[in-house]
Amino acid sequence: RKEVEQDPGPFNVPEGATVAFNCTYSNSASQSFFWYRQDCRKEPKLLMSVYSSGNEDGRFTAQLNRASQYISLLIRDSKLSDSATYLCVVNPGTASKLTFGTGTRLQVTL
Amino acid sequence: DTEVTQTPKHLVMGMTNKKSLKCEQHMGHRAMYWYKQKAKKPPELMFVYSYEKLSINESVPSRFSPECPNSSLLNLHLHALQPEDSALYLCASSQGVRTQNSPLHFGNGTRLTVT
Numbered sequence: 001r002k003e004v005e006q007d008p009g010p011f012n013v014p015e016g017a018t019v020a021f022n023c024t025y026s027n028s029a030s031q032s033f034f035w036y037r038q039d040c041r042k043e044p045k046l047l048m049s050v051y052s053s054g055n056e057d058g059r060f061t062a063q064l065n066r067a068s069q070y071i072s073l074l075i076r077d078s079k080l081s082d083s084a085t086y087l088c089v090v091n092p093g094t095a096s097k098l099t100f101g102t103g104t105r106l107q108v109t110l
Numbered sequence: 111d112t113e114v115t116q117t118p119k120h121l122v123m124g125m126t127n128k129k130s131l132k133c134e135q136h137m138g139h140r141a142m143y144w145y146k147q148k149a150k151k152p153p154e155l156m157f158v159y160s161y162e163k164l165s166i167n168e169s170v171p172s173r174f175s176p177e178c179p180n181s182s183l184l185n186l187h188l189h190a191l192q193p194e195d196s197a198l199y200l201c202a203s204s205q206g207v208r209t210q211n212s213p214l215h216f217g218n219g220t221r222l223t224v225t
Binding site (some may be wrong): 032033044045046089 | 141143151152153155156158160165167195198200202206207208209210211212213214215216217221
């Protein structure tokens with residue numbers, strides 16, 4: 001089993017749709033979790049950290065399920081500008097061992 | 111706007127050239143990183159500096175030589191690269207290597223092409 005697994009997609013959704021991505025991780029001792037967004041040929045940008053109680057930032061909601069070892073990202077009311085690759089990142093306790101998922105590609109269409 | 115700045119944005123170099131990539135952050139972060147990213151792949155860690163000292167070298171070939179002149183600056187010296195080294199090179203920083211919930215902040219990257 002890979003350390004961090006994501007469905008590569010692509011997820012093709014119409015504008016205004018709600019879309020959710022999951023990311024599973026294998027190290028039960030993992031400490032912190034993040035979602036990054038990466039546009040084509042650009043650097044990854046931090047979208048949000050994922051907290052145990054779940055957290056929301058506008059149209060984006062992140063959840064952590066430690067029992068099942070996955071994190072999720074929900075995007076409501078998708079915009080064309082949300083089209084990007086979404087990277088799940090897991091910190092097992094030291095940032096030098098941060099593990100990236102392979103990313104999920106989202107394409108929002110008219 | 112990114113708080114980690116990298117120069118140059120693009121670099122084309124021959125296999126016999128020597129060049130350097132530069133990275134600067136002014137967030138007071140104590141950990142800095144070099145990553146390499148190939149198309150459609152996640153970033154791969156190359157080096158980690160913690161408090162200006164090299165703490166991790168992920169078995170990177172010696173043709174890549176990192177340098178951390180001070181807590182805000184990180185360089186990557188390149189010499190005798192191969193075409194397969196062509197990639198996006200990303201610098202990142204974080205509060206500390208062991209600081210909980212400390213995300214990486216990436217620079218905008220240097221797109222390197224080796225001819």
